[in-house]
Amino acid sequence: MKAQFASFLAAAVLAASTCFAADTAAPAAPSFIPRPVQVELKAGAFPVADTLPIQAEAQTAAEAFTTALAFSGIKTIRATESANAVTLTLDAKLNDTLGAEGYRLTVAPDAITVQAAAPAGVFYAAQTLAQALTKDAAGHATIPALTIQDQPRFAWRGLMLDSARHFIQPDDVKRMIDLMALHKFNHLHWHLTDDQGWRLEIKKYPRLTAVGSKRTESPTPGNRNHGDGKTYGGFYTQEQVKDIVAYAKARFITVIPEIEMPGHAAAAITAYPEFGNKDVPNFHPTVNTHWGVLPYLYAPSEETFKFLDDVMGEVCELFPEAPYIHIGGDECPEAQWTASAAARDMARKNGLNADDPKTLPKQLHSYFVRRVEKIINAHGKRLIGWDEVQESGPTKTTTLMVWRNWKWAVQAATSGNDVIMTPTSHTYIDYGQEASKKDQETLVHKLGNGAEVIGGSLTLEKVYSFEPIPPQLTTPEQIKHVLGCQAQLWSEYIFNQAKLEYMAFPRACALAEVAWSPTAGRNFADFTQRLAVHEKRLAAHQVNYRKADGLPAQPERPLLGP
Ligand code: TNX
DSSP states (O other), rough: OOOHHHHHHHHHHHHHHHHSSSSOOOOOOOOOOOOOEEEEEEEEEEESSEEEEEEEEHHHHEEEEEEEETTTEEOOOEEESSTOOOOEEEEEEGGHTTTTTTTTEEEEETEEEEEESSSSHHHHHHHHHHHHHOOOTTOOOEEEEEEEEOOOOEEEEEEEETTTTTTOOOHHHHHHHHHHHHHHHHHHHOOOEEEEEEOOOOOTTTTTHHTOOOOOOOETTTTEEEOOOOEEOOBBBBHHOOOOHHHHTTTEEEEEEEEEEEESSSHHHOGGGGGTTTTTTOOOOOOOOOOOOOOOOBBHHHHHHHHHHHHHHHHHHTTOOOEEEEEOOOOOOOOHHHHOOHHHHHHHHTTOTTOTTTTHHHHHHHHHHHHHHHHHHHOOEEEEEHHHHHHHHOOOOOOEEEOHHHHEEEEHHHTOEEEEOOHHHBBBBSSSSSSSSHHHHHHHHHHHHGGSSSSOOHHHHHHOOOOOOOOTTSSSHHTTEEEEEEEEOOTTTOOHHHHHHHTTTTHHHHHHHHHHSSSSOOOOHHHHHHHHHHHHHHHTTTEEEEEETBSSTTTTTSSOOO
């Protein structure tokens, strides 16, 4: 930890030299990411002692402040009376002006004050403060005098981690939570199950992990149609999940679990074939060893719904703070349902038109999602699904993540449903970050197969250009249904933590700014200048971000392997 603080300060020195070109020049504002709403620089600077004394009536405020700064190696101590102290004030009335996550930060040469309506605001003020800290030529850490008033543009600032395709070690999930907090993200969407693995311990159904968490092999990097012959697996115990959820909560991040259904369910169906469409020809489920849209769907049977009710019961207990459960709902190939006499029978019994093979899958998808929504609601949560659930007739409380056509967002928001914007065009940061296919190929040539990506191209600039409100939404009533946006780190080609960081940063920094900062003043040239300084902070945290030249910041960490 000590070494980390030293390297943080070392980086801060570099940052300082970028900010303060000459003693006589007016200091430039620190290079904040995401950019605060309002920053005013004042004369002078607050000297930072080894340990920062804080005065706070509310224990929650002190904890939030201390937790935020600890990750950047800045220690605090509670003080009753002290010169050069930080005073933290919570005042619920500020909710009207600052919202639940906003803050007012004043740095004077002899005092720092933070005001917020709730501890989340104090936490974000501390993150901003950490970014403002620099070290002068004589080696003294200071924070320039300034006032900041800040609050997020969107309430949902998300990052999706896919632990199903490649397992992310619990400590690495926590590391991502810390890095998210640094950028003022507040939702971690955790993709926990898929065709290639079920990663969450469910006590009532032990085979989900005993069988469903293991696959016999994975695609060979660089040769995706061939298996590598190596067994692969991993899952989170319930204790580990509770620990991660609490860790996130202390950093004002809500974890939203995703349990995929009715498709992307091969791992679960391999563990419990009785919940699959077992009357279809060639029914031989296996935990998949390759990627793609794959055929195994849950059977729309009472047994399946009972199973899902049990699973949801345990999931809801593990994620007490999550208002939502994500059920996926995407990419359901129709073949198994049209081929299953039992599925048709079930459809008939429930008043669907079972004799029209063209519409039957959509009818069943809708029926399935609605049944599961009732289950989730009965457990006190709301349902989120990918935009496919819009096609199947959402209820009033269904919330969508729009990944395909923006028309689903327009349709949902105009009919009163909440949406989170997650379009492939701007938020799929599993896509290549090079501008062209050729550049991507050159990169793989340089770095090896660890640099392989699923496809596509999504540059930093494109992410930064993202405007989450679809232009067709014009009234405040419609616009308020866009809760925010989220970046997706699908992990088919994210083999380990070094690659995860390489894919995430700096594109997640750009998305953080899209989600937090006002649209007015958004400017890519200005962002890249601030990013150059911010990269030093990332480096101080040993983040393997993609450098502007395309290469990883930490070349010694292999992009392949565990
Ligand atoms: C589509 S987005 C998927 C995922 C893949 C991703 C790869 C969505 C709802 N489904 O299963 O991992 O593309 O980019």
